[in-house]
Amino acid sequence: MSRTMIQAAVTMNQLQNKLDIVGNNMANSQTTGYKTRQADFSSLLFQQIDNMTDPANAEGRLTPDGVRVGSGAKLGSVNVDLRPGSIQETDRALDTALLEENHLFEIQVTENGVTEPRYTRDGSFYITPVNDDQDVMLTTKDGYPVLGEDGPIIIADGFDDITIQPNGQISVQRGNVNENAGSLAISEAIQPELLETTGDNAFRLPDLEELGYDIADIIQPAEANTDALQSGALEQSNVDLAQQMTDMINTQRSYQFNARTISMTDQMMGLVNQLR
Structure with missing residues (x-):
């Protein structure tokens, strides 16, 4: 030839x-x-x-x-x-849209017995019963746990209302009492071009040893106590x-x-x- x-x-x-x-x-x-x-x-x-x-x-x-x-x-x-897409209001309490470029929600995925953190911009969350229906856990639409500052966000069942605040804090109402149920872990991609796509609209870290990077070189926790998201809304695709x-x-x-x-x-x- x-x-x-x-x-x-x-x-x-x-x-x-x-x-x-x-x-x-x-x-x-x-x-x-x-x-x-x-x-x-x-x-x-x-x-x-x-x-x-x-x-x-x-x-x-x-x-x-x-x-x-x-x-x-x-x-x-x-x-x-990773440029933000347009924001569409849904008025659903568990829908959240990130407002800043390169910000990502952190989720936990288990495949083939291996559990690893992954990242997504999809903020359509749900609550799933766990612990014999005594508690509920915040998950993605695919059932993956959404991570907070201390791991998966698990809330005692029996609350009347749930709200996600602009700074990522999750508030639940029981009768006339409001309590803090946790806070969403929001990360910022320092070098988003190094993130690998995994399907299910998510990303994961590359092989850090092969690249010679530390995790902080690629992704870091976003600045705390800032209004980083909009509740009751979803970010649309930026295609x-x-x-x-x-x-x-x-x-x-x-x-x-x-x-x-x-x-x-x-x-x-x-x-x-x-x-x-």
Whole structure:
């Protein structure tokens, strides 16, 4: 197979990955708290052909002699855009919307016997009975515990009303008495581009040892006792459908151009083989 066909085939495979990302963004345009994924491409340059016997400007030259030959393009990175989406009021007591960019709720997820913290912008919370229905726990819509400053937020059952304050404190009313039932753990992503997407509209920390980072380099607790959220409201997705449609069309055209490159190269090779 010729180098031209290899380059086109490699690039087409990566363009398909970008189409998958764009399609995922469009499918989640109505998902509460969803954040747009953006794909960035980089060139694959791996081979140096030295075909210059007397290179120009040899004196003081910093780059290698010869010609660099690539093999297409690849997805360099997939970044998450944590800019806030629009706020929609729901008047539901357990709906909360974060107001600051890079702020995240902390939740607890157990998979394959491993429990780890994860982060989300989706503030549609629920209460789930625990401890033989004696208590209730604040959870996400998928049933994952929502973390407070001291772990999962568990409240004794039998309260009349529940309210989440702008600073994250949870107040319950029992008769004429109001009591503090805990406070939401709100984190701030210092380097949001390092967070990994996990599905279920959540993020997790990368392998810190592999990157050589401490957890504080990536995410830290948000400033306490500040009005960081709005109760009775939800943050909508920040997906720009017009931009996603434009990206999809551009990516499809690039895919078609590379496919055309393969077919044209095949035709040229056929003509060469027919020469006598």
